[in-house]
């Protein structure tokens with residue numbers, strides 16, 4: 108049985124409502140590929156960028172298990188093992204393979220997975236069986252016209268789709284998948300990338316829709332303009348605060364996101380042990396994928 112939202116609020120750094128948590132997470136960069144093309148996404152293997160989508164290297168599920176053991180020894184406040192890329196966790200089998208190993212060998216660790224949701228309906232039962240405790244789905248719009256401006260296309264069931272057709276499939280699968288996994292008692296967070304020129308006025312509709320589908324908590328992630336969305340601006344604090352307030356009418360809002368790398372380790376915004384586990388970031392660079 109997955110851990111309840113009430114319990115996650117106190118034990119998972121990204122499911123804290125209100126004050127910032129002092130718990131930690133270790134990210135395991137086991138998922139190299141992706142099946143959709145977000146226009147802001149710039150995935151890279153490097154040691155320097157501090158943002159989602161970036162890792163120093165891809166590791167195997169067996170290596171990931173050893174990384175979790177080492178991370179917990181270095182930082183006992185780490186309660187969560189998460190897979191957040193650098194690609195999508197369901198586009199390749201390695202994330203679920205990793206969680207199977209963690210479930211067997213480290214049953215006390217909270218298992219957290221992040222996905223774009225395209226394959227969520229297909230993998231819902233496996234996610235439930237593996238015992239994922241917290242699932243994040245990135246939903247940037249529930250209106251296909253807006254989603255098509257954010258995501259260039261998808262590869263699905265062996266075919267390539269673009270434009271509104273791709274957006275409709277993606278949104279349908281995200282919402283169907285959220286319903287299926289939430290119904291089994293898994294706590295779901297939705298991340299929405301706030302893009303001032305595209306979805307700022309629409310985020311509250313996303314919040315309302317995903318709450319109705321069963322999500323429990325919502326995270327507004329400010330865009331870092333890059334790649335095909337380099338023409339957009341980064342939202343300022345006033346807009347972020349306004350949009351979070353609008354979302355909060357419908358759903359709990361998480362306010363302490365650090366836009367972590369896919370191989371981050373430690374307490375978000377606090378103690379960082381990634382340098383002992385992976386190659387260390389040596390400078391900050393203002394680039395972005397998703398959370």
Ligand code: CLF
Pocket residue numbers: 120121132134159187188189190191219220221243326363364365366367375398
């Ligand atoms: Fe990692 Fe994401 Fe799980 Fe947290 S991060 S997979 S839910 S354990 Fe957290 Fe980092 Fe923000 Fe993500 S601060 S980018 S929301």
Ligand code: SF4
Pocket residue numbers: 141142143144145148149150160192193194195223396397
């Ligand atoms: Fe894939 Fe995430 Fe990049 Fe979107 S942001 S293309 S889901 S890796």
